[in-house]
Amino acid sequence: xILIQNSLGKIGASVLGLLASxxxxxLFTLAALSHVLxxxxxxxxxxxxxxxxxxxxxPVVGLTALFTGGALALQIYAGGGRFNAEALMPQxxxxxxxxxxxxxxxxxxxxxxxxxxxxxxxxxxxxxxQIDALVTLSTDPMKYLVVPRVxxxxxxxxxxxxxxxxxxxxxxxxxxxxxxDFNSATYLRNTVTFLEPLDIVSSLVKGCAFGxxxxxxxxxxGMNSGRGAQGVGKATETSVVAASVLILAANFVxxxxxxxx
Amino acid sequence: xxxxHGVAKSFGxxxxxRGVDLEIPKGSSMVIIGGSGTxxxxxxxxxxxxxxxxxxxxxxxxxxxxxxxRDAFLARFGMxxxxxxxxxxxxxxxxxxxxxxxxxxxxxxxxxxxIAVEKLRRVGLKPDVADRFPAELSGGMQKxxxxxxxxxxxxxxxxxxxxxxGLDPIMAGVINDxxxxxxxxxxxxxxxxxxxxxxxxxxxxHVAMLHHGRIQWTGPISELDHCxxxxxxQFITGxxxxxxxxxx
Numbered sequence: 001x002i003l004i005q006n007s008l009g010k011i012g013a014s015v016l017g018l019l020a021s022x023x024x025x026x027l028f029t030l031a032a033l034s035h036v037l038x039x040x041x042x043x044x045x046x047x048x049x050x051x052x053x054x055x056x057x058x059p060v061v062g063l064t065a066l067f068t069g070g071a072l073a074l075q076i077y078a079g080g081g082r083f084n085a086e087a088l089m090p091q092x093x094x095x096x097x098x099x100x101x102x103x104x105x106x107x108x109x110x111x112x113x114x115x116x117x118x119x120x121x122x123x124x125x126x127x128x129x130q131i132d133a134l135v136t137l138s139t140d141p142m143k144y145l146v147v148p149r150v151x152x153x154x155x156x157x158x159x160x161x162x163x164x165x166x167x168x169x170x171x172x173x174x175x176x177x178x179x180x181d182f183n184s185a186t187y188l189r190n191t192v193t194f195l196e197p198l199d200i201v202s203s204l205v206k207g208c209a210f211g212x213x214x215x216x217x218x219x220x221x222g223m224n225s226g227r228g229a230q231g232v233g234k235a236t237e238t239s240v241v242a243a244s245v246l247i248l249a250a251n252f253v254x255x256x257x258x259x260x261x
Numbered sequence: 262x263x264x265x266h267g268v269a270k271s272f273g274x275x276x277x278x279r280g281v282d283l284e285i286p287k288g289s290s291m292v293i294i295g296g297s298g299t300x301x302x303x304x305x306x307x308x309x310x311x312x313x314x315x316x317x318x319x320x321x322x323x324x325x326x327x328x329x330x331r332d333a334f335l336a337r338f339g340m341x342x343x344x345x346x347x348x349x350x351x352x353x354x355x356x357x358x359x360x361x362x363x364x365x366x367x368x369x370x371x372x373x374x375x376i377a378v379e380k381l382r383r384v385g386l387k388p389d390v391a392d393r394f395p396a397e398l399s400g401g402m403q404k405x406x407x408x409x410x411x412x413x414x415x416x417x418x419x420x421x422x423x424x425x426x427g428l429d430p431i432m433a434g435v436i437n438d439x440x441x442x443x444x445x446x447x448x449x450x451x452x453x454x455x456x457x458x459x460x461x462x463x464x465x466x467h468v469a470m471l472h473h474g475r476i477q478w479t480g481p482i483s484e485l486d487h488c489x490x491x492x493x494x495q496f497i498t499g500x501x502x503x504x505x506x507x508x509x
Binding site for chain 1: 338
């Protein structure tokens, strides 16, 4: 009986802990968003974040999309061959990349590269009292550290997703025309005519949501980091895991919203 | 004047401050001594509002610190952090001039840099340091930059958190002398927390000893060596024998 009570107690404590964490993240998100429209604005911090999140992520996003597009083309060609549907490859690659793989893979790469970097940077600032120093210098850390990063991610990750979609399609095209004897013009025409505006809108909206999640998780876990190197490491690890899981969950919800209604 | 009345603060089950009562006269230099973990930094952070006390009142010039406008209140303070807490992504002069470039008293970059270079010179650093980054500086130079940042906006009150920790004795002496000079020259109210007795003797007008979350003894520096308090005597002589447990 005591064993059952202890087990139930632990489950209850975990559930309460989870709910408390969700509450804290929600309050943090609302606080961050409430600061977006209120002065002062740190333009320099915003531009720096824009470059670091957007421009410097291009290589990793491009390579990920290129290889995924190429692999997707090979898989569809091989799988489609079982029921003579190889010719549908351009359309499936386009839809697969734009609706699903482009945003999700870019989101996950951003979580790996940007969330970890934001969390580690802010956590280190906290551990070394730089955040306390900001406060004593009459500067709100939420405005100076969080808002520029979140705003930059909200704006630039959809662009990265757009670039990733294009490069992914180009990866499929290069495999199809280079080694599978597809006609280049036909491939591109099929791709363009098959895609609908909703596919592209959903891709960009997902990019916006995933960018926001990635930046917010980095900022939240960085600002709430524990002490010392272990605290920074834990904050970084937790932020990437939380961002990745939330991106996948948000992808499921957004896919449902866009394509199941 | 800074007054603390019954300030208490706990972190979980750890009662760090258990009712601190302390008065720091305007224009004087108060040094708070005490062992590690006795709540010296928490006391200082309570005054600045970085930590919210669970009980008690803190008054600065008669105004309750919880009732004041934060920006205007913090603009009166300068603070030197234990590890200097310089912003890694900014150059030395941008660190020093950080407050000067904020909205409330924003100066042009040229003017702000000019003041930053002047403050750097005041703490014994050459102008060529201004364009370097904190990571390129030694610990002693970082402390000086932190000191320059603390005095950049000509504050009325300056806090020094363990100003000589991590420095060699000579550099510690240099920093102590600089602090003393600046405090006298600017006529500011200073509050320093340290467990370095050489800092105490160089910086203090008044000393307070924090022990078990309360002020154990306070008085002028001239009375420190003959105060008759066993805790203070043990602390300043660095003895393992006495009322303060050596293992905490």
